[in-house]
Amino acid sequence: MSAPTVVAVVSEELFTEFFSDADAERLRAVAAGLGGGFARVDRLAEAELGAARVVITSWGVGPFDAALLAALPKLELIAHTGATIKPFATDELFDRGVVVTQAGAGMARSVAEVSLTFTLALLHRVPEMHNALRAGDGWYDADAVGVQREILGTPIAVIGASRTGRAYLELIRVLGAEPLLVDPTIDAEAATALGAALVPLDEALQRARIVAVHAPTLPETHHLIGRRELALMPHGAGLVNTARSWIVDEAALIDELQRGRLSAAIDVFDEEPLAADSPFRALPGVLVTPHRAAGTTQGRRRQGRIVADEVEAFAAGRPLAHAVSRDQLSSMA
Structure with a gap:
């Protein structure tokens, strides 16, 4: 199998909730177009990261600090399936020029x-x-x-x-x-x-x-x-x-x-x-209620669709609709 160019750090259960079969296939197609494969893992430590250009994140992912970024030399895009990116977005990430986008609009x-x-x-x-x-x-x-x-x-x-x-x-x-x-x-x-x-x-x-x-x-x-x-x-x-x-x-x-x-x-x-x-x-x-307001089937699939759209746009060199800059981060949830 080719080294993954697109890595989804999303549990298997959540991946199924977020991504329809069609949207999952779109991610695999982008990975192939970027010259590699697609991998879904529960934790970044489980992934082969050297060729990864896109990382898809979900809740619970840790900060992209200097040590983690060193293992991701080709990283260009993080696409977050949730809304807030504050738990993982770091100055080092933005300093590297990595683009960050999120799917909060789907919620x-x-x-x-x-x-x-x-x-x-x-x-x-x-x-x-x-x-x-x-x-x-x-x-x-x-x-x-x-x-x-x-x-x-x-x-x-x-x-x-x-x-x-x-x-x-x-x-x-x-x-x-x-x-x-x-x-x-x-x-x-x-x-x-x-x-x-x-x-x-x-x-x-x-x-x-x-x-x-x-x-x-x-x-x-x-x-x-x-x-x-x-x-x-x-x-x-x-x-x-x-x-x-x-x-x-x-x-x-x-x-x-x-x-x-x-x-x-x-x-x-x-x-x-x-x-x-x-x-x-x-x-x-x-x-x-137990922090489940965003937990509808339709909302989850909208989030997955937004992420797939953003990853496709990145691969095609088109502007991203939901990118978050360093300056915007200070005024966002």
Whole structure:
């Protein structure tokens, strides 16, 4: 077998989820066109790397430091099947002129749909009713559930006009919500084009019945929603987080949830897997999922298709649609 020119550092299970037979064949064809073979490995240490010009990565890959790059003398492209490249992108990588691309755009719809699901569940007080009935409380007293609301005409704060934030905005706008957008990187005209009113964070928190977090993990977004900000939310409002726990002060949120003032639907946590004794597991107004918002069949295949498209474009000398530069990295999730 020819030395691999395209190496996929993706588990066999994930590779099957990401890549259709047709897209896997496209990768093999590119490898052959580059003068070698295609290899899928669980870890880079298992691969023959001397001829590799393209490395396809997934979650859990380590940093491409000087020692690893020395074993990859011909590396020209890293195509990441996920969104954030921060765990592995290094200055050494960019100094070498290696192009880095990622498939985050393929995840936006999946995560936006989960955020919408969470939003509707909180508005209609589904966690409270479900958890009460599961606990054996009988035909639950409606007065104890809290006020149920429709999404139609309801102010919803969207924190961040990211890819997922924009996809979520589109969904809630179609359903008749009143979107309030918080994002310092865009102006009022751009927000209007997205169907939202651009407002300061404090105003959004005070007005919204649901606060949906879609901001990136940057130094300035750490605990962007902290104790002070949570206190601004009206009684009975709900927090939706399918982005990163980095953005919300988890301890402060738990305090608000334990007082019964807010509800929450959360897919991301400070500690993952979620501890068996985590308060999130027992609170009646909480809906939790195990960091699987992007895990749809369609989303996975979109991610694989994006990677195959980018690898083909690289081999053909065409511009890449999802390349990330060193300068862009500082403002991305």
